[in-house]
Amino acid sequence: MLTLRRPLLDICLYLLLPAGEGRILGYNNGFHYQDISNGNGNGEIYFNGVRLFVESPQSSVSATRGSSVTLPCHYHYEPELATPRRTRVKWSWLPANTVTTTVPPEAFTRETEVMVAMGNRHRSYGNFQGRVRLRRSAPGDMSLVINELQLNDTGRYRCEVIDGLEDESVTVELELRGVVFPYYSQKGRYRFNFFGAHQACQDQDATLATFEQLFTAWEEGLDWCNAGWLADGTVQYPITTPRDGCGGADLDPGLRNYGQRHRLLHHYDAFCFSPSVKGTVYFLNHQTQLNFTEAVRACVNDGGEIAKVGQMYAAWRLMGLDRCDAGWLADGSVRYPITKARANCGPSEPGVRSFGFLPPYLKFGVYCYR
Ligand SMILES: *[C@@H]1O[C@H](CO)[C@@H](O)[C@H](O)[C@H]1NC(C)=O
Ligand SMILES: *[C@@H]1O[C@H](CO)[C@@H](O)[C@H](O)[C@H]1NC(C)=O
Numbered sequence: 160m161l162t163l164r165r166p167l168l169d170i171c172l173y174l175l176l177p178a179g180e181g182r183i184l185g186y187n188n189g190f191h192y193q194d195i196s197n198g199n200g201n202g203e204i205y206f207n208g209v210r211l212f213v214e215s216p217q218s219s220v221s222a223t224r225g226s227s228v229t230l231p232c233h234y235h236y237e238p239e240l241a242t243p244r245r246t247r248v249k250w251s252w253l254p255a256n257t258v259t260t261t262v263p264p265e266a267f268t269r270e271t272e273v274m275v276a277m278g279n280r281h282r283s284y285g286n287f288q289g290r291v292r293l294r295r296s297a298p299g300d301m302s303l304v305i306n307e308l309q310l311n312d313t314g315r316y317r318c319e320v321i322d323g324l325e326d327e328s329v330t331v332e333l334e335l336r337g338v339v340f341p342y343y344s345q346k347g348r349y350r351f352n353f354f355g356a357h358q359a360c361q362d363q364d365a366t367l368a369t370f371e372q373l374f375t376a377w378e379e380g381l382d383w384c385n386a387g388w389l390a391d392g393t394v395q396y397p398i399t400t401p402r403d404g405c406g407g408a409d410l411d412p413g414l415r416n417y418g419q420r421h422r423l424l425h426h427y428d429a430f431c432f433s434p435s436v437k438g439t440v441y442f443l444n445h446q447t448q449l450n451f452t453e454a455v456r457a458c459v460n461d462g463g464e465i466a467k468v469g470q471m472y473a474a475w476r477l478m479g480l481d482r483c484d485a486g487w488l489a490d491g492s493v494r495y496p497i498t499k500a501r502a503n504c505g506p507s508e509p510g511v512r513s514f515g516f517l518p519p520y521l522k523f524g525v526y527c528y529r
Pocket of ligand 1: 310311
């Protein structure tokens, strides 16, 4: 219990140094720790029999993009202490596997700092600077408030409370509310390698779905018999009604998993994740039907832009967009969103109906985003 751990020392250094210098010092001999420790020099005696508890009532929190979220974290001592101790708090973050680059995945398995705080002093880091604070609504409340949530803020957050001698932590998962949708290339089925899939989702204002997101979508009823890339580099598809050609009729419902595939050489579709959209997706009122070029221009003339597939799915799923008129979308596909299934508006379940990619001279309505 009395060993000094590296993270603890690092925190002390960060707080002692002016902005930007904390990271330069990689190692120290504990001198700084002595400098700012709780003071009386016999903390270990003081601490006999007292235990630090760090807790969170929620192990996962979900929120919408652009909103604020609170990740709960509280600490207390048992037995209760008569005099308050100077406690340090460090929030760090392990990004969800939505970050996809050519760097091997191990590069992303390291936690990075979000914020460290000691007393009333605190510092936030990187992309979190200016967007995070501690809630401090009661003694021991170290809940982290994040403003202006971004698509890439998802992942596992660790609340670490450090008391010089003890160091306890709890983790809270942050998910964005959104919708998973399958996506395939304009060139046809199974044309994306991993990087192509990543780009295709981005082009639709979405990201490659994580395993957890696809699993949740499957729990909510998604059934799709085409394999697609996920953010972790695996290829899977969700089946709720087992049947031949989709893993077999004898197999239980679930995610069919091809495992890790070669990111360059193997080709599949993609599962994208679209978080809630800030703006509105709407069917443009226009006297005549439009070809694709006219559709793009009509949305611009209306003060918006032609909607992307991810925006259409988010509006359908999260805002109840329902319209039985086929319209162009930005990728050159023609679709319409149905939340209340009815006659002449496609199958008996809700969904975004798709005619796929159509020749641009054909005439339809258009869905815009503003
Ligand atoms: C996360 O997204 C924001 C805004 O979209 C961007 O500025 C930032 O660089 C991204 N951070 C990472 C780590 O990709
Ligand atoms: C769409 O119609 C316009 C005329 O309104 C025409 O100039 C344009 O070439 C057409 N685009 C396509 C893709 O057919």
